[in-house]
Amino acid sequence: MDTSSKSTTLSSRSGICRTGLEARLVARPDGLPAPGNFEILEVAVPNPEPGQVLVRNLFMSLDPGMLMLITGESGLPMPRYEVGEVMYGDAIGEVVASADSSLGEGDLVMHRLGWREYAVAQAGLFRRVDRDAYPTPSTYLGFGLVAYVGLMDAAELRPGDTVFVSSAAGATGSMAGQIARLKGAARVIGSAGSRHKAAYLTGRLGFDAAFDYHDGPIVDRLREAAPEGIDVYFDNVGGEQLRAAIEIMNPHGRIAVCGALNRQSKAGPDGGPGDLLSVLGKRLTIRGFTVGDHLERAPEFGAQFRTWLREGAIVYDETVIDGLANAPQALLDIVNGAYTGKTVVRLGS
Amino acid sequence: MDTSSKSTTLSSRSGICRTGLEARLVARPDGLPAPGNFEILEVAVPNPEPGQVLVRNLFMSLDPGMLMLITGESGLPMPRYEVGEVMYGDAIGEVVASADSSLGEGDLVMHRLGWREYAVAQAGLFRRVDRDAYPTPSTYLGFGLVAYVGLMDAAELRPGDTVFVSSAAGATGSMAGQIARLKGAARVIGSAGSRHKAAYLTGRLGFDAAFDYHDGPIVDRLREAAPEGIDVYFDNVGGEQLRAAIEIMNPHGRIAVCGALNRQSKAGPDGGPGDLLSVLGKRLTIRGFTVGDHLERAPEFGAQFRTWLREGAIVYDETVIDGLANAPQALLDIVNGAYTGKTVVRLGS
Numbered sequence: 001m002d003t004s005s006k007s008t009t010l011s012s013r014s015g016i017c018r019t020g021l022e023a024r025l026v027a028r029p030d031g032l033p034a035p036g037n038f039e040i041l042e043v044a045v046p047n048p049e050p051g052q053v054l055v056r057n058l059f060m061s062l063d064p065g066m067l068m069l070i071t072g073e074s075g076l077p078m079p080r081y082e083v084g085e086v087m088y089g090d091a092i093g094e095v096v097a098s099a100d101s102s103l104g105e106g107d108l109v110m111h112r113l114g115w116r117e118y119a120v121a122q123a124g125l126f127r128r129v130d131r132d133a134y135p136t137p138s139t140y141l142g143f144g145l146v147a148y149v150g151l152m153d154a155a156e157l158r159p160g161d162t163v164f165v166s167s168a169a170g171a172t173g174s175m176a177g178q179i180a181r182l183k184g185a186a187r188v189i190g191s192a193g194s195r196h197k198a199a200y201l202t203g204r205l206g207f208d209a210a211f212d213y214h215d216g217p218i219v220d221r222l223r224e225a226a227p228e229g230i231d232v233y234f235d236n237v238g239g240e241q242l243r244a245a246i247e248i249m250n251p252h253g254r255i256a257v258c259g260a261l262n263r264q265s266k267a268g269p270d271g272g273p274g275d276l277l278s279v280l281g282k283r284l285t286i287r288g289f290t291v292g293d294h295l296e297r298a299p300e301f302g303a304q305f306r307t308w309l310r311e312g313a314i315v316y317d318e319t320v321i322d323g324l325a326n327a328p329q330a331l332l333d334i335v336n337g338a339y340t341g342k343t344v345v346r347l348g349s
Numbered sequence: 350m351d352t353s354s355k356s357t358t359l360s361s362r363s364g365i366c367r368t369g370l371e372a373r374l375v376a377r378p379d380g381l382p383a384p385g386n387f388e389i390l391e392v393a394v395p396n397p398e399p400g401q402v403l404v405r406n407l408f409m410s411l412d413p414g415m416l417m418l419i420t421g422e423s424g425l426p427m428p429r430y431e432v433g434e435v436m437y438g439d440a441i442g443e444v445v446a447s448a449d450s451s452l453g454e455g456d457l458v459m460h461r462l463g464w465r466e467y468a469v470a471q472a473g474l475f476r477r478v479d480r481d482a483y484p485t486p487s488t489y490l491g492f493g494l495v496a497y498v499g500l501m502d503a504a505e506l507r508p509g510d511t512v513f514v515s516s517a518a519g520a521t522g523s524m525a526g527q528i529a530r531l532k533g534a535a536r537v538i539g540s541a542g543s544r545h546k547a548a549y550l551t552g553r554l555g556f557d558a559a560f561d562y563h564d565g566p567i568v569d570r571l572r573e574a575a576p577e578g579i580d581v582y583f584d585n586v587g588g589e590q591l592r593a594a595i596e597i598m599n600p601h602g603r604i605a606v607c608g609a610l611n612r613q614s615k616a617g618p619d620g621g622p623g624d625l626l627s628v629l630g631k632r633l634t635i636r637g638f639t640v641g642d643h644l645e646r647a648p649e650f651g652a653q654f655r656t657w658l659r660e661g662a663i664v665y666d667e668t669v670i671d672g673l674a675n676a677p678q679a680l681l682d683i684v685n686g687a688y689t690g691k692t693v694v695r696l697g698s
Contacts, residue, residue, distance in 0.1 A: 075630025077600065238625055251426065252642075257629045275621040276587055277417075280606045280637035281424025288629035293601075 018045040020117035020348075021324045025070060025081045032335075033070050038087075038328040045118040048099040053126060055109055055119045057093035057347040059320075061141040062327065063171070064261055064335050077290060089114035091347075092129070092137045103128060110140055115327060117347050133306055138318060138344045146258065147175035147234070148301045149294035151183065154256035154287045155232045159184030162226050164245055166190075167236035167261055168210065169197040170334070171342040176234040176258075177207050178314050182304075185232070189225040191218070191241060193337035200340055205315055219244035229253075237262040239270035246278050257288040261335060317341030367394040369466035369697075370673045371435045374419060381684075382419050387436075387677040394467040397448040402475060404458055404468045406442035406696040408669075410490040411676065412520070413610055413684050426639060438463035440696075441478070441486045452477060459489055464676060466696050482655055487667060487693045495607065496524035496583070497650045498643035500532065503605035503636045504581045508533030511575050513594055515539075516585035516610055517559065518546040519683070520691040525583045525607075526556050527663050531653075534581070538574040540567070540590060542686035549689055554664055568593035578602075586611040588619035595627050606637040610684060666690030 019042050026039045048054045065076065066089060072080040081087050091114055095107040100123035103109065109126040113119040129140055150172075151157040163180040167173040168190025177188045190201040190210040201210035209225035222230070222244050233245035233255045239262035245255065263270045273279070279286065308314035319339040321330040327345045334343050368391050375388045397403045414425065415438060421429040430436050440463055444456040449472035452458065458475035462468040478489055499521075500506040512529040516522045517539025526537045539550040539559040550559035558574035571579070571593050582594035582604045588611035594604065612619045622628070628635065657663035668688040670679040676694045683692050 075626045077630060077632075235625075242625070257625050260624065260626050260629060263624055263626060269624045269626075272624040273621055275609065275612055275618045276584075276591070276606050276635070276637065277609050277612060277618075278424050278637075279635065280609060280639070281426060283426075283637045283639060283642060285637075286625070286628065286635040288625065288627075288632045288634075290629070290632060293632060 017047065018118060019043060020045045022086045022116035023324055023327060024086050024115075025083050028072060028083055029070065031071070032067065032332065033328070035328040035332075037070070040325045046120055048097050048120055050099050051122055052099050052120055053095050053103050053109075053123050054097040055093040055111065055126060056096045057091045057117055057119060059093075059138040059141060059344045059346055060091040060114060060324075060327070061089055062321070062331050062334055062343045062345060063089065063143075064259065064331075066331055067335060068260075077292065086113075087115040088112055090141050091116075091119070092140050093119065093347075095126075098123070108137055115324060117324060133302070134309070136318075138320070138342075138346075139309075139316060141344050142175065142305075142316060142318075142342050143172040144175045144179065144305050144316075145294075145298055145301050146172050146291045147179050148304075149291055149297050150234055150256040150258050150289055151176060151180055151232070152297070153294055154258075154289035155234065155254045156285075157183055157185065157232055160186045161231040162187040162189070162228065162250075163232040163234065164189045164191070164222065164226065164230045165234040165236070166213070166241045166245075167259070168192055168201050168205075168207065169340040170236065172258060173234070173236050174201075174205055174315070174317065174341055177201065178205055180232070180234070181206065182308060182313060187226065189222070189230070191221070197337075197340060204317075213241060217244075219247050223248050232256070234258060238272065239263070242273050243271075246273055246284065249278070249282060249284055251282045253282060253284050255284065255286045257286060319343045321345045323347070366396065367467060368392060369394045371465035372673055372676060373435050374430045374432050377421060377432055378419065380420070381416065381681065382677070384677040384681075386419070389674045395469055397446050397469055399448045400471055401448050401469055402444050402452050402458075402472050403446040404442040404460065404462075404475060405445045406440045406466055406468060408442075408487040408490055408693045408695055409440035409463060409673075409676070410438055411670070411680050411683055411692045411694060412438065412492075413608065413680075415680055416684060417609075426641065435462075436464040437461050439490050440465075440468070441489050442468065442696075444475075447472070457486055464673060466673060482651070483658070485667075487669070487691075487695075488658075488665060490693050491524065491654075491665060491667075491691050492521040493524040493528065493654050493665075494643075494647055494650050495521050495640045496528050497653075498640055498646050499583055499605040499607050499638055500525060500529055500581070501646070502643055503607075503638035504583065504603045505634075506532055506534065506581055509535045510580035511536040511538070511577065511599075512581040512583065513538045513540075513571065513575065513579045514583040514585070515562070515590045515594075516608070517541055517550050517554075517556065518689040519585065521607060522583070522585055523550075523554055523664075523666065523690055526550065527554055529581070529583070530555065531657060531662060536575065538571070538579070540570070546686075546689060553666075562590060566593075568596050572597050581605070583607060587621065588612070591622050592620075595622055595633065598627070598631060598633055600631045602631060602633045604633065604635045606635060668692045670694045672696070 108131045163185045165177045169192040190207045191213045198210040201207040211221040229250040236259040238260045457480045460475045512534045514526045518541040539556045540562045547559040550556040560570040578599040585608040587609045
């Protein structure tokens with residue numbers, strides 16, 4: 001999709017009555033991007049053609065994985081961001097004009113059209129969701145399903161397991177630790193990038209133990225936190241934390257590989273797990289996963305998540321960034337550890 | 350168990366009528382062992398006490414994993430070899446005297462008492478096996494079950510998979526490649542340490558493609574052999590072959606980690622799989638396994654293996670080393686790639 005030529009086409013079309021911001025990648029960085037690698041443009045928003053709807057976005061998701069789609073080295077089963085195109089990603093909005101019978105004005109919809117205030121597209125690209133399911137529509141952008149399938153499918157969580165989660169104060173990790181406990185883990189341990197965040201894990205989120213990964217050898221911190229070893233490691237980072245987890249893992253332990261933040265923040269290989277002698281000797285399983293392979297879990301997870309929220313059994317914290325123009329810097333700040341919980345961008349006024 | 354003091358006890362006991370050789374570790378090497386790290390002793394063999402049987406061994410198994418039990422760094426769920434003790438391991442023999450009603454003279458039995466011509470122990474340590482199941486009793490020492498559970502349980506082999514096996518001319522690899530084909534793999538690729546062995550794989554064992562891992566970049570050889578990628582990697586070696594397998598692996602590929610020959614032969618870490626970005630992006634599974642966790646598969650595998658042998662569907666090649674005194678060197682020679690198929694030691698005269 002060549003977005004720039006598309007915009008031109010749209011501008012020359014009759015019936016334009018709105019403008020909105022969108023964010024494009026303007027240069028592929030060598031390593032981590034800077035805000036200058038993005039441009040925020042005000043573009044004309046056309047009325048929907050037959051079969052299309054026009055959606056005004058309320059919130060969009062920021063996800064550290066987006067950085068890897070920028071560098072183009074992700075290896076992920078998603079297309080990289082192309083220079084000159086609007087960045088895609090999860091967003092939620094409401095229909096303001098519809099030319100398709102499947103959706104009506106006022107409907108709340110999720111989609112993957114990402115970094116823009118307005119989205120106009122075929123109705124089939126939008127999925128209507130229940131406006132009353134959550135206190136705020138942004139909750140739909142949460143990464144609870146990622147955490148859930150990582151624990152249930154990739155790590156095959158069993159009641160009584162001791163579970164270690166890295167980047168545990170982040171969007172996925174904060175869900176993973178809490179869901180592990182709710183699904184029967186005997187002990188949940190988290191690591192994060194500051195003592196403040198470690199205290200957040202044990203205080204607000206109810207982790208049994210937590211540590212700042214800067215605070216001495218990780219394997220020592222992990223051994224103190226899990227004197228009887230760990231059975232499951234929910235890996236958001238790789239590198240030294242992964243090697244430490246393997247070192248103290250119990251026989252038949254399972255590692256769900258969800259992210260590679262350590263590599264992302266350094267923009268280079270991180271040594272990985274080292275040789276596989278312990279993986280062999282302890283009969284460990286290391287499994288990469290992405291949520292896209294497990295979307296059939298969404299209804300089951302959604303029902304549980306809503307129950308947990310209603311009963312106060314789970315804490316769902318959000319950081320809300322205001323305005324598309326602030327999104328590029330916020331994306332970098334996530335990887336730099338600036339936020340706890342899920343980070344979303346509030347779009348429009 | 351202090352074997353030397355036990356021998357003294359045995360020698361002073363009445364009723365000794367036999368002597369036999371046994372092999373002990375006399376020094377723990379720093380790195381790979383040399384034959385001088387072992388001693389072969391002639392010791393008195395007592396008659397069995399009540400509840401015991403006396404077994405004359407026919408064959409014992411050699412297994413590259415034994416080297417790791419010598420260095421004591423195996424991480425394997427088996428005790429390391431202790432200096433001064435007889436080395437344990439799989440062996441098969443026949444009962445020559447029994448003081449227990451469960452076994453009788455002439456019974457063929459398997460056991461784990463290893464590197465000795467005669468074994469005297471509680472009857473429960475021996476398992477009677479069918480003398481007519483295989484052309485030679487040594488076949489019981491084969492590693493087919495290891496290959497089978499690695500493929501079926503660790504790698505979750507599916508019909509149509511393309512399977513890559515490293516160290517494919519060895520005891521486990523030669524079984525793994527053939528069993529993969531018999532269980533429905535669409536294409537089976539093997540690597541080995543010489544062109545001669547690669548030709549053995551495609552010629553005698555019916556692999557679809559094979560290469561000498563010394564022969565240029567492994568990833569290039571593997572890509573030529575598997576132009577549509579691989580789905581399963583049966584890993585006996587680790588290191589560069591593991592990294593190459595990950596690089597060309599298809600999404601949802603599975604790696605069964607069976608051995609770490611690359612590390613064993615160098616006696617040091619081998620870099621492992623590198624960072625897990627591809628494991629994440631391609632949603633791969635890396636799983637260590639040992640046969641001991643899957644012994645419930647033995648009857649099922651045994652029945653299939655005997656059928657395959659009878660029908661000529663599988664080739665089972667053995668290298669037979671004569672005499673316990675030659676076992677230490679032969680163990681080193683396995684890791685150095687001297688043999689194809691299973692290596693056993695014929696004991697006694």
